[in-house]
Amino acid sequence: MVNVGFIGGTGVEGRGLALRLAAAGVPVAIGSRSEARAAAAAAEYNSALGQPLIRGVSNREAVVFAEIVFLTVKFEQTTAAIESCRDALVPGKLLVDVTIPVRFEHGHPVYAEPAGGSAAEFLAERLPPGVPLVASFKTMPAKLLADLHSELQCDEFVCGDSQEARGRVIDLVRLIPTLRPVDAGALKMARVIERMTVLAIQLNRSHKRDGARFTVVGI
Numbered sequence: 001m002v003n004v005g006f007i008g009g010t011g012v013e014g015r016g017l018a019l020r021l022a023a024a025g026v027p028v029a030i031g032s033r034s035e036a037r038a039a040a041a042a043a044e045y046n047s048a049l050g051q052p053l054i055r056g057v058s059n060r061e062a063v064v065f066a067e068i069v070f071l072t073v074k075f076e077q078t079t080a081a082i083e084s085c086r087d088a089l090v091p092g093k094l095l096v097d098v099t100i101p102v103r104f105e106h107g108h109p110v111y112a113e114p115a116g117g118s119a120a121e122f123l124a125e126r127l128p129p130g131v132p133l134v135a136s137f138k139t140m141p142a143k144l145l146a147d148l149h150s151e152l153q154c155d156e157f158v159c160g161d162s163q164e165a166r167g168r169v170i171d172l173v174r175l176i177p178t179l180r181p182v183d184a185g186a187l188k189m190a191r192v193i194e195r196m197t198v199l200a201i202q203l204n205r206s207h208k209r210d211g212a213r214f215t216v217v218g219i
């Protein structure tokens with residue numbers, strides 16, 4: 001089984017993903033800028049799991065531990081987060097970007113297009129050589145992920161320019177029950193997927209829900 005680490009694993013999206021993956025039997029380390037905060041979060045996640053499955057470490061140690069590294073910080077914090085772990089991001093590792101660049105105008109979510117066309121493309125340009133970036137879990141609501149009793153019953157888009165790297169993430173998605181991986185092709189499809197999340201945020205707001213997500217019919 002592949003080891004998975006989280007840069008910024010103490011937040012809500014990191015929590016949900018760490019719980020789902022650990023429950024599926026994946027070895028997980030959650031990282032933080034503070035080891036104490038990571039340890040406290042891991043203790044809380046393990047209590048939710050009922051087993052001591054997740055370790056809490058520094059962001060850098062989480063990268064060292066993992067073959068697949070999730071970047072689960074706000075888009076504005078991604079550059080600092082990557083810089084703090086750059087020396088540990090070596091060939092053989094793969095970064096999964098879940099970030100959505102969004103701002104709110106008069107209570108409505110607006111896509112804040114980064115240089116490069118999408119957050120995923122912006123970040124891919126800033127990784128060390130030999131470390132591929134795959135965009136996934138961008139449309140997955142954190143609260144739903146964290147509720148282990150809820151069935152996800154939706155699709156998970158996976159895009160990236162390396163077919164081999166996409167395949168590794170697709171294999172990981174497949175481990176989570178009731179979630180179907182969908183190979184969405186090249187990284188530039190993140191321009192569409194990130195905007196779909198903005199739509200989901202708007203739908204959640206207008207319908208006073210928190211679980212809007214996507215299923216593709218016909219494939």
Ligand SMILES: NC(=O)c1ccc[n+]([C@@H]2O[C@H](COP(=O)([O-])OP(=O)(O)OC[C@H]3O[C@@H](n4cnc5c(N)ncnc54)[C@H](OP(=O)(O)O)[C@@H]3O)[C@@H](O)[C@H]2O)c1
Nearest residue numbers: 008010011012013032033072073074075077099100141142
């Ligand atoms: N929430 C959702 O439903 C959802 C759905 C899809 C995608 N996403 C994406 O998931 C990502 C994480 O969202 P979230 O709501 O989980 O975020 P969050 O709770 O605000 O933050 C995640 C973690 O980022 C770390 N962090 C904060 N400032 C940092 C900095 N300057 N440098 C490095 N790390 C820093 C913090 O960890 P420490 O303080 O412990 O270091 C924090 O726990 C976002 O990009 C979001 O767009 C969220």
